[in-house]
Amino acid sequence: MSMAPDIFGGALDGLSPGFLLILLGLLATILPRATRPAMSVLAPLLALLHLLALPAGPGGMFEIIGVTVTTFDIGQPGFAIAVSFLAAATVAGIFNWHERAGLPVAAGLIYTGCATGAVLAGDLPSFFVFFEIASIAAAFLVWSGGTSRSLGAGMRFAVANVLAGVLLLEAFLLTYKVTGSIAFFTGDLSTSAGVYLILALGIRTAFPVLHAWLTDAYPESTPGGTVLLSVFAITTSVYALMRFLPGETLLTFIGPVMIAFPVLLALLANDLRRTLCYGLISQVGLAVTAIGIGTPEALAAATTLAIANVFGFLLMFMAIGAVLFRTGTASAADLGGLAAQMPWTAAFAVIGGLSVAGLPILAGGTAIPALLTSIWTSSGPYVAALAMFGVAGVWAHAGLRVPAAAFFGDRANNDPVEEAPVHMRIAMLGAVGGCLAIGSMPCWDDIPFDAAGLVLHMQGLAFSLLVFAAARAWGLLPRDEASALIDVDWLYRRLGPSLVGVVMTVTSSAYLAWQNFISARLTGAFRGMFAAAGPQANVASTWGTGLGVLWVAVLLVVMLLVSYM
Numbered sequence: 001m002s003m004a005p006d007i008f009g010g011a012l013d014g015l016s017p018g019f020l021l022i023l024l025g026l027l028a029t030i031l032p033r034a035t036r037p038a039m040s041v042l043a044p045l046l047a048l049l050h051l052l053a054l055p056a057g058p059g060g061m062f063e064i065i066g067v068t069v070t071t072f073d074i075g076q077p078g079f080a081i082a083v084s085f086l087a088a089a090t091v092a093g094i095f096n097w098h099e100r101a102g103l104p105v106a107a108g109l110i111y112t113g114c115a116t117g118a119v120l121a122g123d124l125p126s127f128f129v130f131f132e133i134a135s136i137a138a139a140f141l142v143w144s145g146g147t148s149r150s151l152g153a154g155m156r157f158a159v160a161n162v163l164a165g166v167l168l169l170e171a172f173l174l175t176y177k178v179t180g181s182i183a184f185f186t187g188d189l190s191t192s193a194g195v196y197l198i199l200a201l202g203i204r205t206a207f208p209v210l211h212a213w214l215t216d217a218y219p220e221s222t223p224g225g226t227v228l229l230s231v232f233a234i235t236t237s238v239y240a241l242m243r244f245l246p247g248e249t250l251l252t253f254i255g256p257v258m259i260a261f262p263v264l265l266a267l268l269a270n271d272l273r274r275t276l277c278y279g280l281i282s283q284v285g286l287a288v289t290a291i292g293i294g295t296p297e298a299l300a301a302a303t304t305l306a307i308a309n310v311f312g313f314l315l316m317f318m319a320i321g322a323v324l325f326r327t328g329t330a331s332a333a334d335l336g337g338l339a340a341q342m343p344w345t346a347a348f349a350v351i352g353g354l355s356v357a358g359l360p361i362l363a364g365g366t367a368i369p370a371l372l373t374s375i376w377t378s379s380g381p382y383v384a385a386l387a388m389f390g391v392a393g394v395w396a397h398a399g400l401r402v403p404a405a406a407f408f409g410d411r412a413n414n415d416p417v418e419e420a421p422v423h424m425r426i427a428m429l430g431a432v433g434g435c436l437a438i439g440s441m442p443c444w445d446d447i448p449f450d451a452a453g454l455v456l457h458m459q460g461l462a463f464s465l466l467v468f469a470a471a472r473a474w475g476l477l478p479r480d481e482a483s484a485l486i487d488v489d490w491l492y493r494r495l496g497p498s499l500v501g502v503v504m505t506v507t508s509s510a511y512l513a514w515q516n517f518i519s520a521r522l523t524g525a526f527r528g529m530f531a532a533a534g535p536q537a538n539v540a541s542t543w544g545t546g547l548g549v550l551w552v553a554v555l556l557v558v559m560l561l562v563s564y565m
Contacts, residue, residue: 014060016072017047017086018117018130025109033100040096040105044089044112051082051116058122067182070122077303078119081239084307085116087434088231088314095318095427096224098325104144108228111137115232119239123182124172131168131236135161138233141225142217150220157217160203160210167200187244197244204237205288206281208257214281219273219330223321226273230280230317231310238287238306247294255289256383258282259390266397272320272330272406276313279356279398282390283309289387290371293378301370304438308355308363311434315352316398318428319345322420323406337411345420346407348428353399355435357461358391360454363435369454391457392464400465 024043028036051074060071089112099105114134121127139161142154174193175185187194206214218229245251259282266278283305290302322345323338324330339346351362358368368391376384419425 013054015050016060016117016120016126017051017054017082018113018115018120019060019071020050021047021089021113021116022110022133025106025113028106028109029102033102036100036102036105037093037097040099040108041090041093043109044086044093047113047116048083048086048090051079051086051120060122067125069125069182071126072117072120073122074120077242077299078121078239080303081119081235081307082116084310084434084438085112085119085232085235088310088431089228091314091427091430091434092224092227092231092318094430095227095321095424097423098421099222099224101144103140104222104225107137107140107144108225111141111228111232115236118236124176124184125182127184127240128169128172131240132165134233134236135165138229141229142221144225145221147220153217153220157213160213164200164203167196167203171196171200184243186246187248189248189250198248198250201237201240201244202254204233205241205284206234206237206258207254207288208261211258211281215269215274215277218277219271223324227314227317227321230276230313234280234284235306235310238284238291238302241288241291242299242302246291246299248292251288251292252379252383253292255285255287255292256379256386256390258285258288260285260386260393263390263393263397266393267401270332272332272335272402273317273324275332275397275402276316276320279316279394280309280313282394283313283356285390286368286371286375286387289375289379289383293374295374295378297370298374298378301367301374305364305367305371308358308367308435308438311431311438312352312355312363315348315428315431315435316356316402318424318431319349319352320402320406322424322428325424326417326420327415332405334413335406336409337407338417339407341417342407342419344425345428346403348425348432349403349407351432351435353395353403355439357395357399358457359461360439361436362439365439369457372457388460392460395461396464 021043024039024046028039028043031039054072054074056074058070058073061068062071063069089108092108096104096108111134114130114137117130118127118134121130135158139154139158142150142157144150145154171187171193174191174196176182178193179185187197189195189198203210203213214234218226221229241251262278262282266275266282269275269278287302287305290298290305320330323335323342326342327335327338329335355362355364358364372384372387372391375387420428
């Protein structure tokens with residue numbers, strides 16, 4: 001049953017909202033520059049209204065090579081995530097109202113459409129096509145940063161995601177070979193398909209060691225591009241984990257590591273957008289752990305947290321994006337004291353930090369206590385302790401350090417800074433509304449109110465606030481300095497090029513030695529031949545005229561004898 005009147009009169013009932021956004025994104029490339037901001041807002045809004053008007057159940061079916069493909073299926077949990085995607089994309093379009101260039105507008109709409117199509121997909125082919133095109137569009141969003149750094153980061157992003165796509169396709173093909181079905185399936189890690197599947201989704205979900213593409217690429221896009229990148233890709237991957245690997249025990253070991261390891265790196269990162277990327281990975285670790293637990297309550301809480309992160313991190317990235325738009329930098333070493341000149345943006349950043357931390361009534365306030373309770377009861381105290389550490393860590397760096405570094409403390413310089421443009425403030429206010437709507441929603445399926453989990457969560461937040469304040473007052477926090485933080489990407493940004501340089505040097509030396517050896521042997525051979533048959537040798541010495549005439553006469557006699565005998 002549809003949830004909204006169909007403004008299209010039922011004409012688009014067979015069209016996925018994802019396809020609608022992709023078509024409008026392609027249209028944006030040929031529209032006049034002045035109309036593109038309106039398109040970036042109206043397109044996701046129209047897609048949202050279309051989604052709410054669609055009847056429940058599968059749709060958009062067509063047959064290809066004897067197989068019936070279902071492009072969308074209106075159901076949970078994909079429906080709720082798709083609604084949050086389109087609402088967030090509308091808000092992001094308002095934030096990006098200043099953007100006129102065709103590439104970022106078109107790539108953003110196509111990216112949003114593909115992410116929405118993926119979470120609504122009704123079978124494997126639809127999911128794979130949407131999932132992979134989303135990665136291509138995301139790479140163009142990174143490249144739209146327009147710098148040499150964004151070019152390199154976009155290439156590394158593309159390589160990582162192409163690898164993930166190949167692994168995912170192999171998993172799907174192996175499964176289809178065994179089952180003959182294109183329906184969604186539950187992965188089994190004892191099979192080759194299951195191994196390919198978890199590797200592919202591990203890259204896309206930024207598992208530890210496989211995460212560097214995210215923190216490398218996201219901060220290199222435009223302010224608006226980073227806002228879009230933070231919302232869709234990793235949330236779609238969390239949804240994929242819920243569809244393919246619910247209850248997988250390995251995830252209960254990966255998730256806690258994913259929660260804990262970004263905490264220190266986030267405190268060391270100088271780029272505040274990269275700090276937020278680490279916080280996003282840590283929050284996703286909570287959802288990954290819950291997916292590994294696999295109970296209905298844990299999966300529902302993971303879905304709710306994924307939706308909460310859409311709006312919480314959307315607000316945080318918009319606040320830092322507004323700072324970048326006005327100052328030209330997101331470096332903690334170059335910022336500080338902006339609250340007096342950008343009070344609205346500072347307030348929105350603080351609210352975003354509280355939302356990410358899971359303060360009650362804000363996004364995450366329902367999901368995080370339920371997740372902590374599920375982790376405590378199902379995985380034991382050690383995993384629960386890591387989860388608490390991660391929650392406190394996200395609060396410390398995303399909720400406390402980022403606003404403190406950008407808006408409070410001493411100014412790095414005294415240049416005047418204007419408040420964020422009106423359209424950015426309206427967008428951030430819309431994100432606050434999303435945070436409040438999610439956090440105060442009275443009923444979330446399968447997530448009962450848990451007072452013990454709420455108290456535990458609040459204790460962790462209060463303790464981390466106390467520790468952060470004390471460490472800041474005593475000068476124990478890492479200093480904000482202009483530096484580049486390299487973690488696992490050191491393997492391919494430093495170690496890889498060094499190894500390639502060593503291999504090239506050794507190979508070049510070996511090739512030069514072999515070339516010299518062959519050249520010396522050929523030179524010696526040619527010198528010997530020249531000595532034996534050169535003009536100064538007996539073989540090639542000049543004959544006298546008389547001797548030459550004699551030999552000509554002899555040859556004539558021989559020819560006459562042969563001809564007339």
